[in-house]
Amino acid sequence: MSAGKLAAIGILTLCCFQAVAQKNKSQLQKEKQQNLEKIKETEKILSETSTKKTNSIGELNAVKQRIRQQEQLITSIKGEMNILDSEIGENNDIIRALEEDLRRLKKEYAAMLFAAQKANNSTTRLTFLFSAESFDQLIMRLRYMEQYSETRKLQADQIIKVAEALGGQVREIEVRRTEKNKLLTEEEEENESLDNLRKKQNSIVRSLEKEEKKLKKDLAATKKAVAELDKLIEDIIREEAERxxxxxxxxxxxxxxxxxxxxxxxxxxxxxxxxxxxxxxxxxxxxxxxxxxxxxxxxxxxxxxxxxxxxxxxxxxxxxxxxxxxxxxxxxxxxxxxxxxxxxxxxxxxxxxxxxxxxxxxxxxxxxxxxxxxxxxxxxxxxxxxxxxxxxxxx
CATH class of the missing domain: 2.70.70.10 (Glucose Permease (Domain IIA))
Structure with a gap:
């Protein structure tokens, strides 16, 4: 298989890989965006709760929810980075393949130029044509010379295309590295936020543990209300059955x-x-x-x-x-x-x-x-x- 065909296969493979990677990345970005929206909602609930009274069960529940959401956000960021790592690795493989294809194409082209220089000698060309044994063979040799000239042009075009593809992949990998560096910074910030949330959770728990008497009183009141609700539901179910x-x-x-x-x-x-x-x-x-x-x-x-x-x-x-x-x-x-x-x-x-x-x-x-x-x-x-x-x- 020629270097030109190998280059075309490499570019096609990359396109397929990038399409799948882009789909996975889009899904992760969508999930991350949804999580960010949920975080905003929880932050508003947490803000309303802590405004009335700090260190309540409601505030603790909101902080626990924020921690879960923060962990999900970090997981999404890590997922994006894993995809970028795969893309960078795949790009590096394609770049190496394109560099090899370019080297082979240039080598083939140099050989063709050398052959063309010999063939361009008018005596050689005439000798080649007129040494034909028949008119049909003469026509075939004329076509061969035309096709050979066309092949050289195609080879030159292929070199240009592979060189352009190589340059594009180099630029693409730089873009991916910039994206990854941005995500790394983002992950560090979110991990710091997660640590702060966990510290806040521990602080609220320690504070609430000192209010055991009040918590038990609140729990008793809640149990009484729930028992009343359960009795109401039982009555309705019985009435509906009778009806x-x-x-x-x-x-x-x-x-x-x-x-x-x-x-x-x-x-x-x-x-x-x-x-x-x-x-x-x-x-x-x-x-x-x-x-x-x-x-x-x-x-x-x-x-x-x-x-x-x-x-x-x-x-x-x-x-x-x-x-x-x-x-x-x-x-x-x-x-x-x-x-x-x-x-x-x-x-x-x-x-x-x-x-x-x-x-x-x-x-x-x-x-x-x-x-x-x-x-x-x-x-x-x-x-x-x-x-x-x-x-x-x-x-």
């Missing part, structure tokens, strides 16, 4: 259809608030500060911004609105066999028995004395509590 037993066939079919539609939207439901993060997950988990204390959550707590609007995740009917001390208002919406619970509202925009639609605003989130704005969100199928994060789309 279903008395329902007509037509009503039952409508319930089944709505339940089926709800199930089909698993993993696709919008979040009940536009901004925020999960501050307490579903199920049993350790208290963030108090050692040996286990918390059981039938849903998720979503820490959000002050006065954030709360939205219904799916069409349904408002089953109950209730006020619970220390927790605020609660709106419970039924969707066939399913219930969604929105607890921790300071204002309610709907009424019992009202039909509601997906993304309809149903209230405004409540902020406690520590300045923490947190929604308790739950999903039930009959009497079974479900993990909302499995049902909601990625936020």
């Amino acid at each position: 279903a037993a008395r329902s007509s066939k037509k009503t039952t079919e409508a319930v089944v259809a709505l339940s089926s539609s709800f199930e089909q939207n698993k993993n696709k439901f919008p979040w009940p608030v536009s901004s925020g993060f999960v501050s307490q997950k579903f199920g049993r988990q350790n208290h963030p500060v108090l050692k040996g204390i286990i918390i059981n959550n039938n849903g998720v707590n979503i820490q959000t911004r002050e006065d954030e609007k709360v939205k219904c995740i799916f069409e349904g009917e408002v089953s109950r609105i209730a006020f619970i001390q220390t927790m605020g208002n609660t709106v419970i919406i039924k969707h066939g066999d399913y219930l969604t619970v929105y607890a921790g509202l300071k204002e309610v925009f709907v009424r019992s028995g009202q039909k509601v639609s997906t993304n309809q605003e149903i209230g405004k989130v409540f902020s406690n004395t520590d300045g923490v704005s947190e929604l308790r969100f739950q999903i039930f199928k009959n009497t079974t509590a479900l993990d909302p994060q499995i049902w909601l789309k990625n936020m």
